[in-house]
Amino acid sequence: MKKVKAITPGLMICLTIAPVAWFLGQNFKVIGGAIFAILIGMLVRLFWNPPGVFENGIKFTSKKVLQYAIIFLGFEMNIFRVMETGKDSIFIIFVSLTSAFLTAWFIGRLIKIEENTKTLIGVGTAICGGSAIAAAAPAIGADDREIAQSISTIFLFNIAAVFVFPTLGRLLGMSDPGFGIWAGAAINDTSSVTAAAISFSAEALKFAVIVKLTRTLMIIPVTLGLALKAAKEKGVSRKIKIISIFPFFILGFLVTSLIATSGIIPTEVISGLAKLSKFMIVAAMSAIGLSTSIVSLVKNGKKSICLGFICWAAVAVSTISVMYIMKIW
16 A cells, blocks of 8 residues: 555656547647657656655656556557567667667767766667666666766657657658567667657557567676676676566566467457557656656766767667668568
8 A cells, every 4th residue: 555655646647647648649640649748748847846755656657557558558469470570570679789789889989988888878779778777787887877877868869769760750651560660679768669659650559569579688688798798807796687687578468469369358358458558658658758857868968968869870770771671661
């Protein structure tokens, strides 16, 4: 009960914004409810910084509610389609990771950014934004300042991607599957992937989630590799428990996909769960907006922002170039 009481105030604010954003999204489908939710949340935050009593609920909505939404989204998926799309996107994901890490290493050295900050921005861009940074930070011994700087930099381009990617996708005439794969492979954070994809189309969202979840699994080998590298360079043992970094909501998504494929749940129920998952995404986006201080993001270090932008652009360009060559458009 204590946990429920702690999250209720913040959750209620998000659930107040979500129906408004949902309504606007239904009437302006080119923009979509998720983007409206972020914009309304950011506008509220600009004039009112939610006090501590709302913090737990807003965090819960932005993280846990989004994860539950992805799990419910699995009810719309066929497990064989999930496996096929994940398998087909492996090479594109490899290109995404490689371009992010190489760019972070080269540009980071060129503009002389601290080693840990450079590594964390590379990891955040390559895998899944703040979650990957939080998992990798203990592995390399990063301090709070380096973590905060990296997360705020990545978050700036997460927000930008929500607006930029759907616009570019439409200008380039991308198909729903093509855009979904691109968003899943090139946008940093899971929340931004879902927001950008759902604003493009419901079909694009399905492909984006599959590719993004496949990419998120890379957090395990990358974090372990960084821990081993740090231990070798500094002579310090950095033990990482896989259970602490494994994204368990992916298993939930696979289970619901398996249930949907079995056909044991009526179509009407599947349709209701799918709509619920999309509303939960909108609620999570309102929490993202409420957590976003534009002023703080802009005040972040110029070098970090420069590196974040170049990594972000490198991943976007390299993945879409490979997709064009592979004729996934």
